[in-house]
Amino acid sequence: MTFMGAEYTLYDVTLVLEDDLPAILVRIATKNDLYKNFNIGEYIRGNIWIQATICAKKGETN
Secondary structure, three states: OEEOOEEOEEEEEEEOOOOOOOOEEEEEEEOOHHHOOOOOOOOOOOOOOOOOOOOOOOOOOO
């Protein structure tokens, strides 16, 4: 995929934290050629840091 003149490889990754919890799907993009050749179903072990913004609805209090 090309974005703003740069070539990216996109992966949809399923994170399974526990057997009894729902899986989480995240999309990861890389420009590094080293990570272009993963096969479907290949198990990749590693740490993924997910950064998210949590916004409170107006009028809610903790």
